[in-house]
Amino acid sequence: MTAETHTPLLNEDDLREIARWAAACAGRALPLFEAKAQDDSRPRAALFAIGSFAQGGKRTSALRKLAWAAGQSAREVGDPAASAAARAAMAAAGSAYTHPIATPHQVNHILGPAAYAAQAATLAADDPADVLDAEIRWAISQASPKVRQIIQRMPARAPSKGQFHALLYRLDTGLRT
Template identity: 60%
Template sequence: MTDEAPPPLLTEDDLRHITRWAVLCAARALPVFEAAVPGDTRPREAIAAAVAFAEGGPRTAVLRKAAWGAQAATRAVDDPAAKAAARAAIAAAGAPYTHPIETPHQINHVLGPAAYAIQALSIGTADEAAATETELRQLIALASTEIRGIVGKLPGRKPSKGAFHALLYRLDTALRR
């Protein structure tokens, strides 16, 4: 009998897959922020830092600094859609730090970039409900087989109140199919 530790729930490759999907989601929403705050590059820098990790780079202070910069950018804008776009960028830069532990909260880190991007791309549109459905379908379609497998390893979300949490729940259930 050995005392070997079980393998981690999420591997570094898993974190790179999570980050790739987070980048795809956040990049879709980025123009919403940039239209509201031209010249503020902090969310773009956060996404670029996430891309560097997704492409094989190490987790460094650059990622954290970029995420904090995007967080500051959310305070620089009053537009809810632009705030959501900046939050998608924050979540993309934070994706490499998703904890490899089996708790219900961790799924939020995997799904958060998509949920924020959906909000960014649907808030304030002529038909928010239709825009939300369209974006939800598109971001689910962008989820790789690996993302679906990672979601399946983590405890699922339970339904909860609020539009953002409803998006997380819908993303979670859709990716488990």
């Protein structure tokens, strides 16, 4: 491996750009969670916190704790669409902690909020195929040129098995065009 392989690819401005996109994607799915768990504010709190980070706030341990709390909501809600929506909020809040190294795993962290949000919408839909395509197109259309540049600096995802991984792959390839 060369020294270039270990050169950090992400700075704080990049993380804020990713966070903005992540929050927008996850926010789109939040009503699906709140419809099933009106009294659980953990995913909304995680989205509020990542929105604050995206606007210049500090990356604190409280943000990480809010991400974990949204993940706990996903495990407790008992509805697949609501669970995916809470995972979107968890992944969005966690996007501030994406490591500045070029690995497929880090690409998953960047794409995760959009993928979970699309999954949530699909699970809640009467016509899942049409909804999935629309959600992927929406997420890609909301990515700023800088988010696309960040994705392009990272290694491309390879096709892999499983619905969720196929969704990550579609987002990745769509953001590279």
